[in-house]
Amino acid sequence: MVDSISDKSKNYHKKASTNISITLLLTFLFNIIVICGGLYTNSVAILSDSIHEVADTLCIFISWVLEKASLKNPDDKYTYGYQRLSLLSALITSFFVIGASIFVLYESFTRIFYIIKPDAKGMFIFGIIGIIFKGYSFYKVYNGQTYNEKAISLHLLGDLLEWVAILILSIILMFSDLVILDPIISLIIAIWLIYSLGKTSIESIRIFLQKVPDQYNLKEIKEKILKIDNVCEIINIHLWSLDGIALILTCKLKVKTTNKDDLIQIRNDISKISKEYDVIEETVEFIFN
Numbered sequence: 001m002v003d004s005i006s007d008k009s010k011n012y013h014k015k016a017s018t019n020i021s022i023t024l025l026l027t028f029l030f031n032i033i034v035i036c037g038g039l040y041t042n043s044v045a046i047l048s049d050s051i052h053e054v055a056d057t058l059c060i061f062i063s064w065v066l067e068k069a070s071l072k073n074p075d076d077k078y079t080y081g082y083q084r085l086s087l088l089s090a091l092i093t094s095f096f097v098i099g100a101s102i103f104v105l106y107e108s109f110t111r112i113f114y115i116i117k118p119d120a121k122g123m124f125i126f127g128i129i130g131i132i133f134k135g136y137s138f139y140k141v142y143n144g145q146t147y148n149e150k151a152i153s154l155h156l157l158g159d160l161l162e163w164v165a166i167l168i169l170s171i172i173l174m175f176s177d178l179v180i181l182d183p184i185i186s187l188i189i190a191i192w193l194i195y196s197l198g199k200t201s202i203e204s205i206r207i208f209l210q211k212v213p214d215q216y217n218l219k220e221i222k223e224k225i226l227k228i229d230n231v232c233e234i235i236n237i238h239l240w241s242l243d244g245i246a247l248i249l250t251c252k253l254k255v256k257t258t259n260k261d262d263l264i265q266i267r268n269d270i271s272k273i274s275k276e277y278d279v280i281e282e283t284v285e286f287i288f289n
């Protein structure tokens with residue numbers, strides 16, 4: 001069993017949990033504003049965005065619950081701890097937003113051919129409110145180290161760009177009739193979201209599949225281990241990550257000594273190397289020549 005989750009990982013997940021809770025609160029408030037605004041201005045466009053906001057609130061709520069749960073220490077049931085819940089949440093967010101973007105893609109496409117003139121004044125006011133809410137929410141998570149925050153921040157950046165586009169469009173629409181710009185911009189943002197969240201999902205899936213995280217070079221670690229006195233061969237080595245932050249290292253080494261002190265020295269050297277690479281648990285097996 002992993003004794004407890006590493007301090008670095010714990011700090012990242014703690015920070016993530018606080019930032020996500022602020023984002024959740026802002027999304028919920030914005031949700032209420034959009035519903036009231038939609039009813040007040042009688043705008044179908046704004047009301048239909050409230051469906052998006054309700055779904056966003058739910059999705060960020062799930063992320064927050066999972067991020068909080070990921071802080072739990074390992075127990076007899078989950079011996080590696082719960083950090084992968086944060087990664088799972090990143091995948092849920094990505095799949096949800098990709099699904100929503102495919103829907104937007106379809107909607108925008110049909111609207112290129114069946115143009116509806118939106119209410120420019122309502123769009124202008126909501127554009128400003130949207131930028132403030134989404135902008136601050138994005139600011140809270142964009143620097144996050146967890147995959148969960150990375151997925152949420154991409155989603156919020158997409159939303160923010162949408163509101164910036166709505167604001168610019170509303171100004172253009174006050175002076176011209178270029179209504180076709182509305183679905184075209186939505187189309188571009190949807191494609192960008194599908195691409196970037198698709199990339200984040202693939203990265204998260206790779207970590208689930210225990211791939212060596214991209215930022216670590218296994219060849220370099222192997223070279224360091226082979227330089228340790230009395231180690232003659234690495235029979236096998238496994239390096240994988242729980243959540244993209246905390247690493248686990250397992251290796252089987254052929255050694256040319258049976259002396260207890262020499263073996264302890266090898267073990268200590270491996271621990272030193274592990275520390276350089278954020279490994280929270282290393283297991284070493286010796287095979288004697």
Ligand SMILES: [Zn+2]
Pocket residue numbers: 052056155159
């Ligand atoms: Zn959204």
